Amino acid sequence: MAVQQAQQTKSQYRILPVDQLKRLGDHKYASEGRSVIDRWLQGFWNYVVELMPLWLAPNLITWVGLCVNICCNLVLVAYNPGMEEGVTVRCLARVFRRSKLLDCCSYLSNMPNLTYVGSQVPPAVYVACAAGLWLYQTLDNIDGKQARRTGTATPLGELFDHGCDSFSTIIVIVGLLTMLQVGTSYAGFATAMLACTLYYVSHWECYVKGRLRFNEVDVTEAQYLIIVGFILTALFSESIWAIEIVGIQLRWVYLASSCAIAIITGFGFLNSILEGGPGPDGTTIAETSVLSPLMPLFAMLMGINHMQSYSCYEEMPTVFLLGAGCTTAKLTCKLIVAHMSASKLDQFDVVHLVPVVFMMTEFTGLSPTHRAMLCIAFWAIDLVMYGVCVVLDLCDYLDIGCFYIKPKKSS
Numbered sequence: 270m271a272v273q274q275a276q277q278t279k280s281q282y283r284i285l286p287v288d289q290l291k292r293l294g295d296h297k298y299a300s301e302g303r304s305v306i307d308r309w310l311q312g313f314w315n316y317v318v319e320l321m322p323l324w325l326a327p328n329l330i331t332w333v334g335l336c337v338n339i340c341c342n343l344v345l346v347a348y349n350p351g352m353e354e355g356v357t358v359r360c361l362a363r364v365f366r367r368s369k370l371l372d373c374c375s376y377l378s379n380m381p382n383l384t385y386v387g388s389q390v391p392p393a394v395y396v397a398c399a400a401g402l403w404l405y406q407t408l409d410n411i412d413g414k415q416a417r418r419t420g421t422a423t424p425l426g427e428l429f430d431h432g433c434d435s436f437s438t439i440i441v442i443v444g445l446l447t448m449l450q451v452g453t454s455y456a457g458f459a460t461a462m463l464a465c466t467l468y469y470v471s472h473w474e475c476y477v478k479g480r481l482r483f484n485e486v487d488v489t490e491a492q493y494l495i496i497v498g499f500i501l502t503a504l505f506s507e508s509i510w511a512i513e514i515v516g517i518q519l520r521w522v523y524l525a526s527s528c529a530i531a532i533i534t535g536f537g538f539l540n541s542i543l544e545g546g547p548g549p550d551g552t553t554i555a556e557t558s559v560l561s562p563l564m565p566l567f568a569m570l571m572g573i574n575h576m577q578s579y580s581c582y583e584e585m586p587t588v589f590l591l592g593a594g595c596t597t598a599k600l601t602c603k604l605i606v607a608h609m610s611a612s613k614l615d616q617f618d619v620v621h622l623v624p625v626v627f628m629m630t631e632f633t634g635l636s637p638t639h640r641a642m643l644c645i646a647f648w649a650i651d652l653v654m655y656g657v658c659v660v661l662d663l664c665d666y667l668d669i670g671c672f673y674i675k676p677k678k679s680s
Contacts, residue, residue, distance in 0.1 A: 282665065283658040285606070290666040292610040296424040298413075299480035304487035310410070318411040318418060327416040328429045329672045334408030335433045341394075341401030342444035346587045348390040352457065354450040354511070389450075392503040398444055399499035405437065406492045421674055424609055425663045429671070431472070432656060434488075435601040438468045439594025443587050445495050448502050449510050449520040453583045456521070460528055461590045462570060465597035467531050467538075472601055473562045474538045476608040477546040479554040484534060491527070498523065555611045564616055565600050572624025581641035592645030595652040596620045602652075606659065623647060 282290065303311075321330065412430055416422040442464045451457035475481045501509055510520035542559050545551025553559055573593045576582070582589050599620060607614040623644045630640055664671050 282662045284655070285659060285662045287666075289606075289610045289612050290662060292612065293424050293428075293606070293663060294667055296427075296609040298422075298424075298427050300483065301480055302483040302485075304483055304489050305485055306489045306493060307410075307483065307487070310489070314407065314410050314414065317407060318414040321411070321415050321418075323419055324674060325415065325419075326670065326672050326674050327412040327419070327421060327426050330408045330415055331412045331430055331433050332672065334405035335437055338401045338405035338437055339440050341398045342440050345390060345394050345398050345444050345447050348394060349447050349450070350585065350587045351452065352447045352450055352586055353452050354507070389507055392506070395448065395499045395503035398448075399496045399503070402441060402492055402496050402499070406489060409434065410489075419674060421669075423667055423669060425660065425667060425669065425671065428605060428609060428663065429660065431605050432598075432602045432659075435468060435598040435605075436594065436652070438464055439591060439598065441492070441495060443590050443594070445498065446590075447587060448498060448507065449524060450507055451520065451524070453586050455577075456524060457586065458577050458582065458590070460524055461594070462573070462597075463528055463531055463535075465594055465601075466566065466570070467535050469562075469566050469597060469601045469604065470535050470538045470542075472604050472608060474541050476555070476562060476604055476614070477542050477553045477559050479547060479608075482541070484537065486530065486534070491530075494527070555607065555613055557613050561614050561616070562604055565603075565614070565618065565621075566597070568621055569596055569600060569624075572621065576624050576627055576641060576644070579637040579641070581637040584638050585641075588645060589641060592641075592648045595645075595648040596623070599648075599652045599655055602656065602659070620648060620651060 285293070409430065413422070413426065416426050439461060442461045446457045446461065449457075451460075471481070510518065510523070512519045514522055545559060546553045548554060548556040551559065553561070573596065576593075577589065600618065603618065604614060606612070627640050627644050631637075633640075660671055669675055
């Protein structure tokens with residue numbers, strides 16, 4: 270069937286040429302290494318996947334987990350779209366005053382006139398975010414096992430899994446920044462872009478080396494760190510992040526330590542990239558320069574950074590970050606497709622024009638917020654259209670379903 274379909278013309282597919290689809294169809298998943306928590310949880314994930322019915326498509330498992338994760342974090346964002354600090358440390362101080370734990374936190378005992386200030390977001394929302402992220406990472410780790418269990422492992426599964434992860438990254442980070450109440454600070458913006466960049470760089474290394482590498486401390490550890498943060502906030506309210514440690518609020522300690530780990534991990538990826546790939550003269554698996562994925566991301570980040578300097582970010586930081594995350598998610602998806610098909614990566618995409626259009630329309634009379642909303646809407650729609658077209662192209666080429674398992678045809 271695939272051989273027959275490969276004879277079709279490029280016009281019969283929506284976005285991917287036939288030669289690229291053929292290489293995608295022939296792709297075999299390759300990875301190395303496991304993180305610490307991944308090794309510990311293998312037995313649990315093996316148990317969970319056995320509970321799944323055999324008719325359940327692996328991609329549907331991934332999709333359900335992503336949708337739950339998105340919904341939980343969007344509810345959190347809806348309560349505090351400005352990521353503003355609405356409570357003080359007095360709430361947590363009073364909780365500790367009622368217990369003997371204050372002996373371990375003597376600096377809290379010196380706080381005068383302690384009064385209770387309620388949580389800005391209902392604790393149940395933080396519990397839901399923790400549960401949603403836990404469910405997503407669990408389902409995300411059993412979808413491949415379900416594919417092998419049902420004999421439906423295809424390149425589409427890898428592409429769909431990593432594509433969902435690329436968007437989940439910004440969703441979870443925006444939820445985290447909302448929990449920490451970082452407001453419109455540049456540190457919050459930089460953290461979100463750093464997270465998206467790190468995910469892009471991990472697949473950049475994959476494009477160079479031809480395999481995905483997992484570190485001892487990787488995405489699972491980061492997810493569980495965020496889950497712990499959600500649970501702590503549900504227990505003690507957002508005021509826990511206003512506690513000062515050597516004069517620095519806990520929110521910034523949490524953020525700085527997370528960013529430091531991300532930067533160290535990123536440099537590890539870059540070092541591996543600069544070592545070269547298996548192609549001629551150390552080129553990538555597509556026989557292109559190991560630096561070829563740099564410019565698409567760099568140009569986009571520069572454009573987003575310039576847009577962030579306008580008042581639109583101060584008025585709607587969460588919406589702006591979600592929109593910016595859509596652009597990096599699309600660029601990451603294109604990099605994943607290039608890796609899986611061993612193809613040259615496009616250096617230009619239509620999303621690169623959006624910051625230019627934003628600046629060129631400054632004299633139209635529209636406010637920066639209105640212009641940014643149009644840009645964000647375009648970014649989101651463009652990501653959805655690209656993702657749908659790629660999935661449908663691959664489904665048509667491989668003659669498979671995305672969210673259901675096609676019965677095998679009798680020979």
